[in-house]
Amino acid sequence: MIQHVPYWSYVVLPALLRRARTTYGDAMRKALAAVGCEDMPRNGLYVVGALSHGDLKLGDIIAQLGVSKQAGGQLVDALVLRGYVERAVDPEDRRRFVLTLTDRGRRAAAAQAIARDAIDEELIERLGEDKVMHAREVLGTLIDLRREGADAGQ
Known part of the structure; x- marks a missing residue:
C-alpha cells in the first residue's frame, strides 16, 4: 500500500x-483592488494595519x-502621496x-482585515482552533528567538 506523505512534512520551514505568507498577501491584494487601493506600496499594509489598531509610534512600526529609517521615511512619503x-x-x-489614517487608509485597513479574517476562519474550519493557536505559538516562538x-x- 502506498502511503501519501504530505508535502509540508518534508519541505523546510x-x-x-514564505509560501504560506503569499496566501494572505494574495487575498489582501485582491481585497485592496476591489476597494480601489491597488496602489498600496510594498510594506504599506503593515503600516496602515498597525495604525488602524491604535496609538502606535511610527518609530516602533x-x-x-525591520527596515532602515530612510526606507521607512520613503514608505511614509509614498503612503502620504497616495492618500492613505x-x-x-x-x-x-x-x-x-x-x-493618521485618511478615509482611504481606513478603507484599505478594513479590506485587509476582512481578507485576513476570511483566511483565519478557513484555517479554523479546516484544522480547528487548537491547531491554529498552536501554529501561532510556533510563529511567536520564532519571533522570540x-x-x-x-x-x-x-
Whole structure:
C-alpha cells in the first residue's frame, strides 16, 4: 500500500513560511483592488494595519518592519502621496511626526482585515482552533528567538 506523505512534512520551514505568507498577501491584494487601493506600496499594509489598531509610534512600526529609517521615511512619503495617511508634527514633540489614517487608509485597513479574517476562519474550519493557536505559538516562538538573539548581540 502506498502511503501519501504530505508535502509540508518534508519541505523546510522557511520555504513553508514564505509560501504560506503569499496566501494572505494574495487575498489582501485582491481585497485592496476591489476597494480601489491597488496602489498600496510594498510594506504599506503593515503600516496602515498597525495604525488602524491604535496609538502606535511610527518609530516602533518601522522598527518592527525591520527596515532602515530612510526606507521607512520613503514608505511614509509614498503612503502620504497616495492618500492613505496624513502626516502632522507631534504637538508634544516637534521633532516627531504623527500619522493618521485618511478615509482611504481606513478603507484599505478594513479590506485587509476582512481578507485576513476570511483566511483565519478557513484555517479554523479546516484544522480547528487548537491547531491554529498552536501554529501561532510556533510563529511567536520564532519571533522570540530572533528577538532574544538580537538582545544577546548575535
